[in-house]
Amino acid sequence: MKLTVLSRSYCHLCDDLITALEQFQGRFSCAFEIEVVDIDQHPALEAQWGDKVPVLLDGGVEICHYFLDVDELAAHLRKMGVIEK
Numbered sequence: 001m002k003l004t005v006l007s008r009s010y011c012h013l014c015d016d017l018i019t020a021l022e023q024f025q026g027r028f029s030c031a032f033e034i035e036v037v038d039i040d041q042h043p044a045l046e047a048q049w050g051d052k053v054p055v056l057l058d059g060g061v062e063i064c065h066y067f068l069d070v071d072e073l074a075a076h077l078r079k080m081g082v083i084e085k
Contacts, residue, residue, distance in 0.1 A: 001031065001032040001033070001058070001080065001082055002032065002033040002034075002035050002058075003021070003032050003033070003034055003035070003056060003057065003058050003063070004035045004036075004037055004056070004057045004058070005017060005018055005021065005034060005035070005036045005037070005054055005055070005056055005057075006037055006039045006045060006049050006052075006053055006054060006055040006057065007036050007037065007038055007039065007053065007054050008038060008039060008040055008053055008054075009038055009040070011053060011054060013053075013054055013066060013067070014053065014054040016067070016068075017054040017056065017066075017067060017068050018034070018036060018054075020067075020068035020070075021034055021056065021068055021073075022034065024068065024070060024073060028083055030077060030082055030083060031082060032077070032082060039053060052065040052066070053065070054066065056068065056073070058076060058080070063076050
């Protein structure tokens with residue numbers, strides 16, 4: 001499983017969300033990859049998501065934005081069978 005973070009290189013909220021996601025991943029030994037995409041390099045993504053960056057996605061479906069919502073991420077991962085209920 002791969003989760004995608006839509007990010008910007010100059011965005012401290014993006015850095016914070018990525019760090020929190022990595023900590024979550026390590027704490028729960030979760031089997032997912034983290035892909036970071038700089039939306040400033042992708043005009044279509046910037047047009048769609050620019051106001052919400054950072055955004056955490058799974059297959060194009062938003063899990064959360066601005067800050068890591070741990071409860072929402074855990075619920076999503078449980079639903080996907082990545083972590084136990």
